[in-house]
Amino acid sequence: MYSFNVKKLSVALIVISPMIAKAHDVESPSFLPESHAPAGVMSDHLHKQGEWMVGYRFMRENFSGLYYGSEKVTGAELNAAGYSMQPRSMAMEMHMLDIMYAVSDNLTLMLMPQTMSMDMTMKMTEGSHMHGDMAMDGMGAMGEMSTAEEAKPAMHASHSHGTSGIGDTVFAGLFRLADTSGYKLHTTLGISAPTGDVDLKNTDGTFTHYGMQLGSGTWDFMPSITYSSGRERLSWGAQASARLPMEDKNDSGFRFGERYAATAWSAYRLTNWLSLSSRLSYTKQLDINGHYNGPHNHSSPADLQKNYGGEFVDAAVGANMVPQGGALAGVRLGLEWSSRVSGHYNGYQLGRDDGLNMSLSYAF
Known part of the structure; x- marks a missing residue:
């Protein structure tokens, strides 16, 4: 499984530094690196009237280890709960365009189309038994097995499956509420359009896992409010946000639960071209409502x-x-490595290990 850590992030910074060697300190920097939030925060700033910004964002998250609530569980415990298949690991990647245009100093419009890809590995749970014509998630029909001995080699076999394609598209307006010498405050009113598929199926014709569909399938309201401030080389900020489905269900019969989040960060400018940041975030995600309206x-x-x-x-x-x-x-180039500090998972889930956020942008 691919993973990220602080050491790898440090190596990346060392590799990138020669590329920006001309970005030496000047007495009054033209561009403040800490004026943008860390790479994992979106909708964090406005632009001046008539200004465009074109950017690219990348996110990767890795998952492994099986949890129930806050406790790690085994495959045998999962089997005792009635499951025959155990997820082992998962990786999710997002590629997003970040396009912004300032209608005025107080209103910036934003468009964010994206692509998604997810890959999961699974195996039979300890103690599970295969029967004739049993279908394994993501693999389709295994075919009839005449004896238990024939089934033995596959009982703990691993397999992987994945999905990829266009995800949902977000468009939003960022409205300035305050811009004083001491702080800035703005709100974002966004809408997520259901451009990502929610009807992807396994080879046996059954719907794939809910979490491996490429979008939500519903029109979602995405409001947020962002505060930022700073003094000399130090800056700080906070953001509260939500993702609220505006429909009862999508075309496949379900909808994802509401999501609420809050994050706070601080950054310090080491040189005129480089700032380092730390960030803490809290997320509450509700479970899924509804049910697939086809075989699954x-x-x-x-x-x-x-x-x-x-x-x-x-x-x-x-x-x-x-x-x-x-x-x-x-x-502007932003890199951010993140890791889970604590989690309470609804039901049985893979735990989040770590992730990488990257943002690259230019305003003109």
């Missing part, structure tokens, strides 16, 4: 609505870089 499995925790959501706290460290001169002047 019940052999894995990811097949059941009650095994989604929970309350989580994550911590992150990162760096923002922006050259002050040369060909790359004004190009």
